[in-house]
Amino acid sequence: MDSWEWNKIAGAVLGTLIFVMVVRIASESLFEVEPPAKPGYVVEGVEETTTATNAAPKEEAMPDWGTVLKSADVSKGQNISHKCEQCHDLTKGGPNKIGPNLWGIVDADRGEGRNGFDFSAAMKAKGGKWTYDELFKFLKSPQGYIQGTKMSFAGLRSADDRTNLIAYLRTLSDSPAPIPAPNPQAAAPASSQGGAPTTPGGPAATPPAGSSTTPAKAPPAATPAGGPPKK
Secondary structure (H helix, E strand, O other): OOHHHHHHHHHHHHHHHHHHHHHHHHHHHHHOOOOOOOOOOOOOOOOOOOOOOOOOOOOOOOOOHHHHHHHOOHHHHHHHHHHHOOOOOOOOOOOOOOOOOOOOOOOOEOOOOOOOOOOOHHHHHHOOEOOHHHHHHHHHOHHHHOOOOOOOOOOOOOHHHHHHHHHHHHHOOOOOOOOOOOOOOOOOOHHHOOOOOOOOOOOOOOOOOOOOOOOOOOOOOOOOOOOOOOO
């Protein structure tokens, strides 16, 4: 085979490679799909990432447990508890799993007394009890509330889900934790603090800027009938 034949073969191979590259570039430009700016839905139990790294999280107001526990949906809480059962046993006398047994968890000591479970140093250092408020804050973001805990669950964003779950966990006890008395006025409106009172007897309202603060003169006394008294 002479050099002319070799040149034809090399040219054919080179041309084929160039054609494949052109087709690939053209197809990518035609069928490229831009990713959405925001996901269409959020998977429950997975924290959504955000680019705002310097924004301080807002402190969440605690529910009025004396009111919400009486109206909570315990059956919904039981359904939500199936997520807990991946790592916890909920039965009386049940074993510890990846996490401790949760029977009687409401108002129990935190970081101790769970059938010998080896809690993290962060959980032991936190101490205290699993009150309604503490469970409510912890279940929203375990890692965010107690940094260093072994619990890797992303948390429950919905306040209703946490309330229903806590209402169900409360039933898992021979002596359920007492429900406190309703206290709907626990958080006073911000508008009622720092302002001048409007009740009778309170300080007078501040006059608008630019207005005179000189008290108005009293009108002259009426002249009695028959003219002024004679001196």
